[in-house]
Amino acid sequence: QVQLVESGGGLVQAGGSLRLSCAASGRTFSTYAMGWFRQAPGKEREFVAAVNWSGGIVDYADSVKGRFTISRDNAKNTVDLQMNSLKPEDTAVYYCAARRLAVARDHSQYYYWGQGTQVTVSS
Numbered sequence: 001q002v003q004l005v006e007s008g009g010g011l012v013q014a015g016g017s018l019r020l021s022c023a024a025s026g027r028t029f030s031t032y033a034m035g036w037f038r039q040a041p042g043k044e045r046e047f048v049a050a051v052n053w054s055g056g057i058v059d060y061a062d063s064v065k066g067r068f069t070i071s072r073d074n075a076k077n078t079v080d081l082q083m084n085s086l087k088p089e090d091t092a093v094y095y096c097a098a099r100r101l102a103v104a105r106d107h108s109q110y111y112y113w114g115q116g117t118q119v120t121v122s123s
Contacts (some may be wrong), residue, residue, distance in 0.1 A: 003026070007020070010120070012119075014121055015086065018086065019082050020036070022034065030054075031101065032101070033052045035107075036048040036095070037094070038095070040091060040093075045107050048060070048094070049061065051072050055074070070082075083119070088121045089121075093119075094116060094117050095115075095116045
């Protein structure tokens, strides 16, 4: 069992930066791949970024590539999402999620989810 708690959301102007953090409970964090997803009002949940269990493999959605960076610290049981050059279209509730070992873009393949944190980017 893994429990996930996101933090770091907020309101920022376009072009600004935010850093989201996800804290995980459980002694087996290092065996899970971690993903970040987002969901805007009226839209489906979409993949943002993912990192495998070791941190050696990362994947990004095309819409955030070059602007967002995912990282993890297995000693601290955390995974972060550094978001730079934010755009109004990045506005959404951001969720972190966990699945065993390998990265995936399909949200249905993730077993555990946090409660989400709101990110709002003003123009």
